[in-house]
Amino acid sequence: MHLLNLGILAHVDAGKTSLTERLLHSAGVIDEIGSVDAGSTTTDTLALERRRGITIKSAVVSFPLDGVTVNLIDTPGHPDFIAEVERVLGVLDGAVLVVSAVEGVQAQTRVLMRTLRRLRIPTLIFVNKIDRRGADGSAVLDQMARRLSVPLVPMGEPAAPGTPAARFVPGLGSAAPDVLADHDDDLLAAYLDGSLADARVRTALAAQSRRALVHPVYFGSAITGAGVPELITGIGHLLPAADGDPAGPLSATVFKVERGPAGEKVAYARIFSGALRVRDRVPFGSGGAEDARADGGVRNAGGLDGPPYRPGGGRAVGRAVRRRAEGRVTGLSVFEAGTDVRRDQAGAGRIVKVWGLDGIRIGDALGRPGTAYRHHFAPPTLETVVVPGPGTGRRSLHLALTQLAEQDPLIGVRHDEQRGETSVSLYGEVQKEVVQATLAEEYGLDVTFRETTTLCIERPAGTGHAVEFNKKDGNPFLATVGLRVEPAPPGAGVEFRLEVELGSMPYAFFKAVEDTVRETLGQGLHGWRIPDCTVTMTHSGYSPRQSHAHQGFDKSMSSTGYDFRGLTPLVLTEALRRAGTLVHEPMHRFRLEAPVDTLGALLPVLARLGAVPETTDALGATGVLRGTVPAARVHELEQRLPGLTRGEGALQTAFDHYAPVTRGTVPRRPRTDHNPLNRKEYLLNVTRRVGD
Missing domain, CATH: 3.30.230.10 (Ribosomal Protein S5; domain 2)
Structure with missing residues (x-):
């Protein structure tokens, strides 16, 4: 059986979960399309997700497609939950990046595409919401070419965009051979001498898409279904199937851990080779992400399975801090036809749920160490102290936070025994609210938080x-x-x-x-x-x-x-x-759009906040500033921007690097x-x- 492990990625509110619902409905897995607003989607299973209308945890659901079983992984779009996306990337065969036809390329869109390109994950792009007022397919395509800087091959064009009657008209344009010829000398020669056939173009498109050299672009609407059949065809024809030797030694990677009804650990893993069977005794462990969290976030240069100490020469370099254990598999599930089904065994290419491995952690390798879990996105740059409310014991709180950190290794839990305080590292205020709600709903713990502070290094x-x-x-x-x-x-x-x-x-x-x-x-x-x-x-x-x-x-x-x-x-x-040591603070790269006549008032404020504008461009009556700003001042900039720009300013920021603290008192952190x-x-x- 052919398998395809497919990720759906997007900036928040681009319509990623709605597209997942449409794909499942088109494949016959669900009878009715769920609504994000109504909290009835298939993959948003947490009560908190349904109530807030956002995806918080990645979810796996499968559907059949022309003889291929697609394991579709829906991921969060909000930047605060980027860690969930990070863990999924290592198990994907391909991806669909969703872009809004109204909002266009947003901050998270750029972060995701850069990472997909760096990891060479074959990716299709679906420009969603062409039926929404303000949708402009041509403008978004031009914007993607400029701001994503990747080779794009439009698979057609939208008709009647911005209206309820919007539809997708398939057809490769004249630009396709130009893009494909950059990676194929024979195709270039045929193109130049006029002998290039359409079949040759489509063959090259499939080959280059599977190698992540080019990215086909579809237009449509997850709500109306426009363009979705063509996207489904592209998923089947333009993305590579999962590979791996089912007869080889077991090698699998855990990308998600959750707790079952009885509090037992359930691991989600991608099998890269070999097979996993119920009642097997399986070695597992890591020297990667989880050990990094345990030692305060220090990464090990040796990786998951770094070189061991070597006698001779009086010197050894970079031995990994390993944690190896063994457990017996007591239960196993695979994903089929929209649900997970119990099986006695599963082979290479499968995504499985595994019971029985009590000490399992995200990033662990099952069997022979294979694909290592690596950080692909920025680390969390915020920290807050969790304050227990009436009736909440500190020991119970620490245990609950530790279990949450099992499910998200980038939530660093730090306990100060001298002060009796526990703090957590986070990506943003929304994530803090989710942690608070999770502690209340799943653990019955009432907590508040102190003011969020910036994490330096x-x-x-x-x-x-x-x-x-x-x-x-x-x-x-x-x-x-x-x-x-x-x-x-x-x-x-x-x-x-x-x-x-x-x-x-x-x-x-x-x-x-x-x-x-x-x-x-x-x-x-x-x-x-x-x-x-x-x-x-x-x-x-x-x-x-x-x-x-x-x-x-x-x-x-x-x-x-x-x-x-x-x-x-x-x-x-x-x-x-x-x-001697120098304290470095996190810096964000920003892109700020505002009316040109407001830039005079903006620039002094940016200077007072420690922001450094690097480039200034004009797009008609709109000015575009790009530069860097200390992460600690981003929230203040967001608050002041509407008043400085008559409510017309738009700010996008993302972590970029750490820089030495040069202003004011050097920040200290209690030991x-x-x-x-x-x-x-x-x-x-x-x-x-x-x-x-």
């Missing part, structure tokens, strides 16, 4: 080195640890290296040092995480067990992992002190650890073996 300013020797200079730990900290390029992650021989002490001690380094980097000198740096272990030493006559081994005088875990934060923090910046306080909290 720290980067080493230079190189720093520190060392403490076993039993010397007031070191109460039976361990020698030397560490050198060096800057690394943005996005490089944390790399741990050795400049000592691997055999110089037990492997468990090296692992204790590396794990503690990654954990400690979750809080730099100013309290922010350090996501990118190289840490090299320069000195090592330990106290082996010593045998005394008639007494056996003296355990009190031998090193343990506790000694290395206790000493490492002191050494690493001192190395960071000597290197939640034992504070290795204060040696005396740290030692009193960590150990009773405090030296003089």
Whole structure:
């Protein structure tokens, strides 16, 4: 059986869920088309989704298409839930990007297309809402060409746009050979000598679409059904089917985890090779996204299955922090004809629901590690403290937030035991409201939030080195640890290296040092995480067990992992002190449209907010500003914009990069650890073996 795992992606309100309903109805899976406004859609199953009219969680539903089983994955369109989209991308064979014929290319549209192109996911574009007043297919096509900067092949054109009678007229235009010839020399030659046949053009279109070289564009309306039959034909003919060897070793990736009625974990996974069977004992684990969350968001440069420590040469680079476990599959479902159906086994290409793997996490590999879970979108840049209301216990709240973080690894849960506070990292205010409603409806917990603050990061300013020797200079730990900290390029992650021989002490001690380094980097000198740096272990030493006559081994005088875990934060923090760190704040790239005659009032306000306009263009009476603005000032800019532009301003922003804080007081974040910046306080909290 041929399979196609298809993602539906869009900016919020472009009509993505409505298109999903229309596709399911056209395939005969549902008898009536659900309405987003009425809360009756097939894929928006959460009560909160139906009430708000937005997709919050990705959902899988299948339908048959000309002998192909399509597993359609509906994803959220709101930027606050971009993490849900991120996790789906790694399991897709193809995608449909929905663009509104009225609003055109929006901020999220550009983010999604850039990511689809980077991952080389074959993508069709459906320009929706051609029946809405103000729809302009030609203008949107021109806008997509300018702002998406991708090769587009219109598969026809809209007729009577902007009216209830709008329809799609299929037919490849004269521009198609031009676009296709850029990737096919033989087609170019035939085009130039006038011998190019229509069949040759369509063959090239299918081949190049499946390789994500070009993107066919359809026009239509999910509400009226215009253009949808042609889109369905394109899905079947222009997107590649799932591949994978069903006889190979098991390799699958978990992209979603939810809790069942009894609180049991249910994992959604894409099988890339091999087969999964009920009652199989399956190894699973990762060194990727989930471990990054556990150590404060520090990414591991080694990836999901990085190179292990290697003896010889006295140096090893980038071993992944792995978490491997094993569980027995107690239940298995596949998706067929609009629902999930229990099966005893499932093979390569399938998307499955799996029961029985209690310790499973998003990003885990089942069986042999295969496609690694990678962050494709920006990290969350906001944080808020969750305040328990009357009758809400802190322990219950922490447990509930931890379970929510299981379902969304980019929701970082941070607990400050000293202050008794729990905070979460988020993408926006809508996501905060959803977390509040979820805690109330699913866990019965009443909470409020403090004011949202911006999440910064720290980067080493230079190189720093520190060392403490076993039993010397007031070191109460039976361990020698030397560490050198060096800057690394943005996005490089944390790399741990050795400049000592691997055999110089037990492997468990090296692992204790590396794990503690990654954990400690979750809080730099100013309290922010350090996501990118190289840490090299320069000195090592330990106290082996010593045998005394008639007494056996003296355990009190031998090193343990506790000694290395206790000493490492002191050494690493001192190395960071000597290197120095710079606090970096998140910066958004903005595009602001406003009447030309209001730009004079806008520019001084942008300057006061720390925004830097980079380009200014005029489109008739409308001015277009592009530049960067600190993420912390975006909300204020949004609030002030209507008054400055007579209500005609339109602002689009998206995370772009981190930049050093150059204005005002450098922001600090309260520490939640034992504070290795204060040696005396740290030692009193960590150990009773405090030296003089």
